[in-house]
Amino acid sequence: MSDPLVEEIHEWAREHPVVFVCGFARSGTTRVYAVFQCSPEFMRETGYINESGLFRNYERIEEFRSTQELYVFLGQPGPERDELDRALAISRSWPPEERRAFRIRAFFFAAHRFGRMPRLAEKTPGHETHASELSACFPRARFLYVQRHPVDVLASLRRLHQRETAQGRRVSADRWWGRDAAEFARRYGRSVKAFRRMRRERGDRVLRIAYEAFVADPEATMRRAFAFVGAAFDLDYLDPRGKSDHWGDWEPLLKSTVQPVPATWRERLRSEEIETVQSRLADVLEEAGYPAYRI
16 A cells, blocks of 8 residues: 555645746846745745755755755754655655656655745756756746856856855865856856757746846846746835845845846956857857847
8 A cells, every 4th residue: 555645745746836946056046036035925934045956965865864955945854754754765666767756756845844835936056957857747837047147157156256265165166166167158058058948848837037137127027927937926025134034144145135236247257258158158148138248
């Protein structure tokens, strides 16, 4: 006799309209996600603004209590909450493909249960590359792809690398943010390619959000985004001040109202790096309507 939890998870995954916010790192995914976290419909009980990192941590899912990224996104479940433990144990002997799909569903089911929000929203840069898998697991899911001019993204990555290095975290800064222009362009292009595929496969459930439009007119942009996912919007969601003591501990901008971000790429990038990015991503710039910056 099968465990009733299995069907409960499958039914939840079939019916729950999860919102996935994705896009390349430093493109504004966290700021967009933070607006959803100001809504009672999506607000997590813990108040944390963080990403699940499920796919980069998937091999450690059975150790979710000792894997910080998974544990915090789940809402730090206590030992009395055994649904995810049961789901993982039940599926341990299943065929790999079936097991993986079920565990993805079970993880987000548990995050919804533990987070105690009416509706689940998740943000992890790069999850656009897993959109086909997520769509198969969650047929009613909606995807918001946040895109920013690639030169500005690389400049933001350099700024973060400098900040992390200055705070004594050089090894992790090099690992996560220390990419040269050519490697960055390759990865950014891969993200856009995944978005194009996502749009072809699930066009009616995919919305592109230009970061430049978001900071220029956050109200119009987020009204459109909330309408797209079928949720009510309130202007108060654009003011994160006082929403959570946890916000902004690692990114101070999260505790401020949305403001246009001044271009700093001239200060942080060499002319040859800008040329590399713009020449290798010329088709992306044209498709997105981004101007090529003059060096």
